[in-house]
Amino acid sequence: MNTKKQINNSTEKITFFNLPSTKLFLIFSLLSTIILIVVSIVLPLILNYPPNSINTPFDIEMSGIPYVAQFACIGIIAVIVIYFVIKKVFKPIDEWYKNKNDLKYNNSKNIDIIRKRCLNLPYIIFLVELIIPSIICFTILSITGSHEKTMILKITTLIVAFTFLLAVTSYIFTKSLFSKILSEIYRKDADIGVRINIGTKILMQVIPVCIIGMLLIALVGYTKSIKSSEDALFEVYSKNLSILFDENETYTYSRIKNLLNKFLIYNESASVFILSENGDVDLLSGPAPSNFVIKYTLKYAEQNNGKTYDSYAVDTQGATIKLNTKDGSYYACILYHTDSSEALTYIIVTFIITFVLMLILLIIFVRSLSREVSTISESLSHISDNKDVDNFTTLPVISNDELGDLCTAYNNIQIMNQENLQKIKSSQDLLIERERLASLGQMIGGIAHNLKTPIMSISGAAEGLSDLAKELDMSIGNPQVNEDDYHAIVKDINTWLDKIRSHTSYMSDVITAVKGQAVVFSEDQIYPFTISELFNRVDILMKHELKNSITTLVIKNETTDNDLIHGNINSLVQILNNMISNSIQAYNNKDKEMTINLSAKVNDNRIIISVQDFGPGIPPNVQERLFKEMITTKGKEGTGLGLFMSYSNIKAHFHGEITFDTSENGTTFYISLPIYKK
Numbered sequence: 001m002n003t004k005k006q007i008n009n010s011t012e013k014i015t016f017f018n019l020p021s022t023k024l025f026l027i028f029s030l031l032s033t034i035i036l037i038v039v040s041i042v043l044p045l046i047l048n049y050p051p052n053s054i055n056t057p058f059d060i061e062m063s064g065i066p067y068v069a070q071f072a073c074i075g076i077i078a079v080i081v082i083y084f085v086i087k088k089v090f091k092p093i094d095e096w097y098k099n100k101n102d103l104k105y106n107n108s109k110n111i112d113i114i115r116k117r118c119l120n121l122p123y124i125i126f127l128v129e130l131i132i133p134s135i136i137c138f139t140i141l142s143i144t145g146s147h148e149k150t151m152i153l154k155i156t157t158l159i160v161a162f163t164f165l166l167a168v169t170s171y172i173f174t175k176s177l178f179s180k181i182l183s184e185i186y187r188k189d190a191d192i193g194v195r196i197n198i199g200t201k202i203l204m205q206v207i208p209v210c211i212i213g214m215l216l217i218a219l220v221g222y223t224k225s226i227k228s229s230e231d232a233l234f235e236v237y238s239k240n241l242s243i244l245f246d247e248n249e250t251y252t253y254s255r256i257k258n259l260l261n262k263f264l265i266y267n268e269s270a271s272v273f274i275l276s277e278n279g280d281v282d283l284l285s286g287p288a289p290s291n292f293v294i295k296y297t298l299k300y301a302e303q304n305n306g307k308t309y310d311s312y313a314v315d316t317q318g319a320t321i322k323l324n325t326k327d328g329s330y331y332a333c334i335l336y337h338t339d340s341s342e343a344l345t346y347i348i349v350t351f352i353i354t355f356v357l358m359l360i361l362l363i364i365f366v367r368s369l370s371r372e373v374s375t376i377s378e379s380l381s382h383i384s385d386n387k388d389v390d391n392f393t394t395l396p397v398i399s400n401d402e403l404g405d406l407c408t409a410y411n412n413i414q415i416m417n418q419e420n421l422q423k424i425k426s427s428q429d430l431l432i433e434r435e436r437l438a439s440l441g442q443m444i445g446g447i448a449h450n451l452k453t454p455i456m457s458i459s460g461a462a463e464g465l466s467d468l469a470k471e472l473d474m475s476i477g478n479p480q481v482n483e484d485d486y487h488a489i490v491k492d493i494n495t496w497l498d499k500i501r502s503h504t505s506y507m508s509d510v511i512t513a514v515k516g517q518a519v520v521f522s523e524d525q526i527y528p529f530t531i532s533e534l535f536n537r538v539d540i541l542m543k544h545e546l547k548n549s550i551t552t553l554v555i556k557n558e559t560t561d562n563d564l565i566h567g568n569i570n571s572l573v574q575i576l577n578n579m580i581s582n583s584i585q586a587y588n589n590k591d592k593e594m595t596i597n598l599s600a601k602v603n604d605n606r607i608i609i610s611v612q613d614f615g616p617g618i619p620p621n622v623q624e625r626l627f628k629e630m631i632t633t634k635g636k637e638g639t640g641l642g643l644f645m646s647y648s649n650i651k652a653h654f655h656g657e658i659t660f661d662t663s664e665n666g667t668t669f670y671i672s673l674p675i676y677k678k
Contacts, residue, residue, distance in 0.1 A: 164208030586615030
């Protein structure tokens with residue numbers, strides 16, 4: 001096969017870095033690094049992280065792991081896990097690649113395993129790259145404990161969206177890698193693996209991009225709406241605190257507390273508390289503040305003009321003012337929620353509706369595209385399966401794109417097919433005629449030899465009749481010749497006449513059989529005939545070849561004269577003669593008794609004709625190609641037309657079938673033909 005040639009010609013030096021698994025791993029590592037860098041930059045902007053909250057001592061104090069280190073951990077763990085997964089699933093492919101010049105690794109079984117892996121692995125890797133990074137991200141964020149559940153959900157959702165992009169991009173790049181391997185080990189009868197239609201492939205690559213775009217728009221929209229709400233609330237609360245307190249005045253703790261108790265809040269879930277410099281909290285109302293807001297207020301509230309945050313997101317923020325007392329400084333804090341359940345619900349519903357509509361439209365488009373491709377594919381399949389190949393059908397060109405070009409190319413192929421079919425039919429008729437004349441030439445020698453016997457017998461009979469005529473003439477008027485003598489002469493004359501009639505009848509049958517094979521086959525010669533007529537002609541035409549090869553033809557006919565076949569009897573005679581000739585030539589051992597069985601019987605309204613020999617059988621390499629191509633085992637003496645044309649003739653003109661059984665003890669060909677119904 002071509003694969004072996006391609007493999008043996010390979011001179012590539014195999015190293016660790018050009019192994020398929022290493023190439024795939026490097027592609028994944030590069031893509032995942034780029035995407036992680038992009039996500040690490042985009043995430044704080046989209047989710048509006050508080051100032052100074054990441055990659056600072058405060059970040060380490062809250063999370064234990066800096067923001068950049070978290071992404072580095074996600075990337076490193078994902079790369080390590082996927083490295084071992086890729087190396088595991090790629091092991092057979094790597095082994096083959098390293099030893100592809102060794103024929104031991106290129107057997108059919110091993111090649112099939114490699115093909116299945118190459119065809120199915122892109123989709124497995126797609127799922128692995130989609131799932132593993134998301135799980136790792138969720139796990140790391142949960143372990144750090146610095147993020148709320150809603151925040152973890154938002155970040156994980158965003159990571160899932162970007163891993164979709166990673167999986168799709170990696171899939172596109174790795175397909176070229178697998179395609180190169182598949183082209184090296186291509187076989188005509190190779191397994192195609194799990195079939196995934198073109199529509200599904202398009203959805204796999206388009207939907208992730210749509211999801212990413214829609215998620216980014218939704219998150220940015222939600223974040224910006226919350227940011228606007230936060231700015232407005234901060235402006236109000238900060239202004240009220242400035243009115244209520246004077247930062248230059250020295251207060252008593254009790255007065256700060258009394259004033260704060262009178263502070264007007266606009267949200268029932270807001271928290272009002274006093275925070276000391278050592279982190280003690282005196283809660284006046286609402287939920288207790290988190291450790292995040294306490295530490296952030298002490299470190300960065302003054303830098304942010306009194307603004308503080310409750311987490312890494314914008315959902316809960318606060319306004320503070322630093323007040324002086326005789327016992328030290330305190331922060332008067334108002335912590336309020338800026339999230340909007342209505343806005344979030346609106347965004348989620350809009351996202352779902354938009355996604356569903358987009359998906360429906362995309363599916364309709366993909367199905368339309370798939371339908372156009374399927375139409376062309378099915379039409380080409382009809383040609384490859386020899387269906388409707390004589391019908392000149394064209395596809396309407398309904399688009400001015402690549403599919404339109406494909407339809408045009410298909411139509412051009414159809415035109416070329418019709419031209420080639422005409423040439424093939426002309427060549428086929430010529431080849432058949434040459435084969436027929438060659439067979440006829442072989443038969444003429446045998447027929448001439450077979451006709452010598454009846455001609456000599458007729459010649460002898462003529463001499464006998466001549467002698468009897470002279471004897472009769474001389475006996476006229478002879479008194480010694482009586483009536484019984486005349487009867488004896490007449491009896492001898494009738495005996496010679498019977499012999500002449502027998503030999504002339506045989507010669508007439510021979511001439512009819514030869515004439516049938518000599519004339520060009522035509523529709524005028526198609527008529528119903530019996531198996532007896534068929535076998536009689538075969539016996540006459542093959543008698544000389546059978547006699548010369550010392551082969552016995554045993555004829556067994558279990559059909560009746562009511563079991564008729566409709567078609568060209570001469571065509572079927574030629575087919576059987578060809579099979580019998582092949583059987584004669586199959587006997588290699590001349591010492592072995594050479595017998596060929598020609599039989600016919602009726603089975604399920606069909607006539608089964610069989611030609612059986614007891615030779616060495618048909619070689620396996622010939623069995624696979626029999627009936628499919630012109631093949632001969634006779635060297636220059638054979639054309640390969642015999643069985644190939646016989647099969648075509650039986651299928652096309654008799655609506656029958658040819659099958660065979662073969663073993664080391666002989667071969668039997670079966671011709672199944674429908675019984676003609678008057």
